[in-house]
Amino acid sequence: xxxxxxxxxxxxxxxGVDFRGEEINLVRSPDALNVWKDYKETDSIRTRPAMxxxxxxxxxxxxxxxxxAGTTDMCIVHSGTHLFKIVDGAKTSLCTVSDTPSNAxxxxxxxxxxxxxxxxxxxxxxxxxxxxxxxxxxxxxxxxGGGTVHEDVNLLSSYRTNTFIxxxxxxxxxxxxxxxxxxxxxxxxxxTQPLSSIRVLSQAEGRxxxxxxxxxxxxxxQDNISITYIKIVSGYPDKxxxxxxxxxxxxxxxxxxxxxxxxxxxHCSLNDPTYCSDLDYYxxxxxxxxxxxxxxxxxxxxxxxxxxxxxxxxxxHTPTIDSDYGKVYPNTHSTVSTGCIGKAINFNDDIVFFxxxxxxxxxxxxxxxxxxxxxxxxxxxxxxxxxxxxDMILEEWDGYLLVIIGSNIYLADSRATxxxxxxxxxxxxxxxxxxxxxCTKVHNGILYLGTSDGVYTLTDTASNVESYWTTPxxxxxxxxxxxxxxxxxxxxxxTGDISVYAKVEDTDFELIGTYENITDxxxxxxxxxxxxxxxxxxxxxSRFSLETVTLECYISSYIKx
Numbered sequence: 001x002x003x004x005x006x007x008x009x010x011x012x013x014x015x016g017v018d019f020r021g022e023e024i025n026l027v028r029s030p031d032a033l034n035v036w037k038d039y040k041e042t043d044s045i046r047t048r049p050a051m052x053x054x055x056x057x058x059x060x061x062x063x064x065x066x067x068x069a070g071t072t073d074m075c076i077v078h079s080g081t082h083l084f085k086i087v088d089g090a091k092t093s094l095c096t097v098s099d100t101p102s103n104a105x106x107x108x109x110x111x112x113x114x115x116x117x118x119x120x121x122x123x124x125x126x127x128x129x130x131x132x133x134x135x136x137x138x139x140x141x142x143x144x145g146g147g148t149v150h151e152d153v154n155l156l157s158s159y160r161t162n163t164f165i166x167x168x169x170x171x172x173x174x175x176x177x178x179x180x181x182x183x184x185x186x187x188x189x190x191x192t193q194p195l196s197s198i199r200v201l202s203q204a205e206g207r208x209x210x211x212x213x214x215x216x217x218x219x220x221x222q223d224n225i226s227i228t229y230i231k232i233v234s235g236y237p238d239k240x241x242x243x244x245x246x247x248x249x250x251x252x253x254x255x256x257x258x259x260x261x262x263x264x265x266x267h268c269s270l271n272d273p274t275y276c277s278d279l280d281y282y283x284x285x286x287x288x289x290x291x292x293x294x295x296x297x298x299x300x301x302x303x304x305x306x307x308x309x310x311x312x313x314x315x316x317h318t319p320t321i322d323s324d325y326g327k328v329y330p331n332t333h334s335t336v337s338t339g340c341i342g343k344a345i346n347f348n349d350d351i352v353f354f355x356x357x358x359x360x361x362x363x364x365x366x367x368x369x370x371x372x373x374x375x376x377x378x379x380x381x382x383x384x385x386x387x388x389x390x391d392m393i394l395e396e397w398d399g400y401l402l403v404i405i406g407s408n409i410y411l412a413d414s415r416a417t418x419x420x421x422x423x424x425x426x427x428x429x430x431x432x433x434x435x436x437x438x439c440t441k442v443h444n445g446i447l448y449l450g451t452s453d454g455v456y457t458l459t460d461t462a463s464n465v466e467s468y469w470t471t472p473x474x475x476x477x478x479x480x481x482x483x484x485x486x487x488x489x490x491x492x493x494x495t496g497d498i499s500v501y502a503k504v505e506d507t508d509f510e511l512i513g514t515y516e517n518i519t520d521x522x523x524x525x526x527x528x529x530x531x532x533x534x535x536x537x538x539x540x541x542s543r544f545s546l547e548t549v550t551l552e553c554y555i556s557s558y559i560k561x
Contacts, residue, residue, distance in 0.1 A: 005555050006486065007476045011536075012548040014045045014469070015416055016427035019382045024472045028378070028427075031537075034467035035546075036411060036429045039399065046545035047467040047496070048431055050460035051449060055086055061450030063102040064441035067111045069124020075443075076111070076122075077455060078102045083113070083120075083127065095120070095127045101439065103246050105253065107273050116244045116257070119156070119237075121274075132157025132237075133275035137177075139163045139223055143170035152277035155236045155266070159184055163223035168216035171199070173227065175206035180231045187226040188214050240266060240276050247294035249301045250319050250329075254294055256303070262290040265303060265317075267329065282331045285312040293344030297351045298365040301329065304353045307339025314338075314353075318366055334370045336362065345394045347401045348414045350375075354392065358384055359403070359412070363423065373423035379410050379430065395440040397447045401426075404440065407433045461543075468539040469546055475533045476553045482530045486552035489525040490536070496544030500524040501537040509537050518544075526551070532559060 011026055014037075018028040035045045059080025067074055075086040076094070083094040102115040112130070113120040119130045132154045141147030141164045153160060162175050166188075180203050186193040200209035208227060217224035243266070244257035254267045255276070263284045269275040284291060289308035294301065300316040307313060314336040317329040342354030351362040352375060359376035376383060383389070386405045393404040401412040409431040416427035439450035447458045476483050492498070497516045501509035515522045528534060534553075538546055 007478075007553055007555060009474060009476060009551045009553070010548060011471055011551070013043075014546070015418075016378065016413060016429050018378045018472075019380075019430075020378065021381065026472055026474065028472065029470050030472055031470040032430065032468060034431050034465055035469055036400075036431070037413070037416075039415060042545065042547075044545045044547040045469060047465050047540065047543040049458045050463040050465050051433060051435065051456040051458060052460040052463075054448065054455040054457050055091065056454040057084075058453075059099070060438055060452045061455055062100060062115070063104065063439050064448045064450050064455055065104045065111070065113075066441070066443045067106060067122070067124070069109075069111075072124060074124075075455075076104075076113075077450075078113075078115070094122070101244070103244070105246060105248055105273075107248070107253065108271065110273075112253075112273055114241075114243065114246060116242055119241045130156060130274050132159075133269075133272055134159040134161055134228065135275070136161040136163060140165060140221075141174075141176070143167060143173045145174040145176070147176075149176075152279050153233075153236075154274075155239050155276045155278050156274060158230050158232045158236075159228055160231060161226060161228045164214075164225040164227070165221065165223055166214040166216050166225050169213050171210045171213050173208045173210070173214075173225070175208065175227065175229055177229075177231050178206040179204055180206050180229050182230050183208060183227065184230055185226075185228040189217075189224050236278065239264075239281075245291065245294050247296055247301065249296040250327075254301055254317075256291040256294055262288050263305065265291065265294070265331075270327070279325075282317065282329070284315045284331060285310060285333075287312075289313065289339070292340040292342070293353055295344045295346050295351055295353075297346040297349065298362075300366045302344070302351055302362070303331070304340035304344040306341055307356070311337035313340065314362075314370070316366055332366075334362075335364075336370050336372050338372055341390050342392050343394045345396065345401070347396055347412070348399070350414075352401075354389075354403075356384065359426075361423075373425075374420075375412065375425050376410075376428070377420060377425055379428045382430070383410055393437060393440055395442060395447070397442050398445070400429075402440070402447075404437045406436045409433065409437075464542040466539075466541055467544065468537055470537045471535055471549070473533040473535050474551075476555065478555055479532070481558055482532065482556045483534070483553040484529045484531070484556060485526050485534070486554065487525075487527060488552070489523050489527075490549055490551040491521055491523050492538065492549045493521045493547040494518050494538070494544060495520075497540050497542050498522070498544050498546075499539045500526075501539065502526050502528060503535045503537070504528050504531040505533065509535075530556070 015027040018024040057079040063078035065076040077084045085092045098115040098117040104113045111122045135151035137160045138147045139150045199211040242258045243255035256265045266281045289305045293304040303315040305313045314334040315331045322328045340353040344353035358380040360372040364370040395402045403410040411429040412426035417424045435451040441448045449456045499514040500512045503509045
């Protein structure tokens with residue numbers, strides 16, 4: 001090769017960041033900030049949107065929710081110790097709650113709220129504690145007892161109903177539980193009776209003695225007496241109320257995250273979030289390693305626990321029909337032993353969780369052997385070094401998975417993946433915001449962000465945001481030879497206000513020039529001689545986009561040792 005030989009380098013089709021700190025692909029950046037690909041607009045990288053205020057709050061925002069009651073669209077915000085309703089910009093306080101992170105879901109057009117202490121429901125007009133369904137626990141009972149077990153005890157209700165077949169002679173009727181608290185209601189032939197019709201109530205025996213014998217039914221064998229009683233079991237409601245994790249799956253709501261029962265998962269009855277049987281629970285593993293995430297996907301409910309000495313960290317539940325109990329959800333230990341220390345989510349049908357090594361994906365489904373495949377090699381060095389890595393927030397938005405830690409956001413791009421040792425991984429971008437994020441919500445394609453002072457949207461595409469893109473160290477195919485840049489400089493297809501910096505070898509970046517109001521392309525006169533490698537940095541204090549960069553170098557003599 002002669003000293004006049006020229007190599008043309010075109011940097012284009014930018015993919016994302018690569019924080020591994022070694023020689024990297026020229027389509028990635030070893031250091032980029034606040035840029036991304038807005039696929040709705042362009043395939044070029046561009047400055048991210050800025051935050052703009054949606055609603056101010058005095059206290060930390062713990063939850064952002066949207067709910068439509070009838071024809072009224074509303075935003076419900078959990079800030080500090082209050083729930084607020086926002087309709088057409090008008091803010092109204094609904095009730096007081098706990099000053100902790102919260103969750104919510106909508107079932108049969110009723111909005112349900114959980115904060116680890118309260119379990120509330122809201123129909124658009126009234127907020128109330130969830131009133132548990134009253135189960136009929138026994139039917140077909142004789143006055144002396146017996147009958148058929150019908151429904152399970154509800155953890156969310158202290159009330160139970162027994163139905164009897166009267167014999168017209170007995171005054172003593174025995175309930176299906178002892179040590180009851182009191183009687184709530186009595187019905188005979190469908191008509192409510194005064195509680196004064198009870199002559200004696202033996203709470204210890206669970207015996208109700210009527211002043212006179214209730215009649216026999218008009219139809220033989222038909223239950224005609226109904227007794228509803230109260231039996232308070234300490235801690236029953238708190239098993240559900242103290243849960244902090246929830247996931248809707250198979251028309252039921254699954255709950256976990258109760259610190260007193262760290263490895264337990266409960267679920268409600270079919271289509272009824274107010275009824276949680278005291279038998280509908282599963283212990284995930286034999287130890288008390290904490291459940292960190294519930295994820296629905298691949299026809300199963302996946303349960304992710306923190307690392308366990310028994311290496312039983314990932315379980316899945318599949319719907320199964322049992323001849324005695326109907327539909328049940330037995331748990332199965334997967335073949336994955338890596339524990340979850342962050343969060344878990346179904347990202348575009350990819351079941352992922354965050355271990356102490358970064359983001360892991362589940363390969364294989366419930367019919368095959370499962371294994372994990374790493375998804376975040378490009379950002380691990382920075383990601384897992386975050387001080388609050390375990391306290392991340394996950395949100396899927398616009399084809400990206402946002403991994404939010406404080407004010408930093410790592411964006412996994414579902415539309416840009418690559419093969420790495422027989423599995424796929426995501427390309428990533430990296431942002432920093434000017435506020436720490438406490439919660440998120442996506443509604444109608446808009447990303448809402450909770451902070452210590454309000455709710456913001458990421459929709460401002462006009463305000464200034466500092467951003468930049470740095471090219472990797474480029475040796476122009478000849479690491480052993482010196483290079484000299486073409487005096488005509490580099491050509492960049494771009495828009496916005498851009499400053500160009502150059503760096504050779506281990507020197508600092510030096511400003512080449514600043515170019516304002518670019519609408520198509522510009523030429524930057526980069527003059528560097530006898531270089532081993534070169535990096536370029538495109539920086540904007542306002543906003544910019546970058547499509548391609550062309551740089552030429554002449555290859556000359558060997559580098560002297």
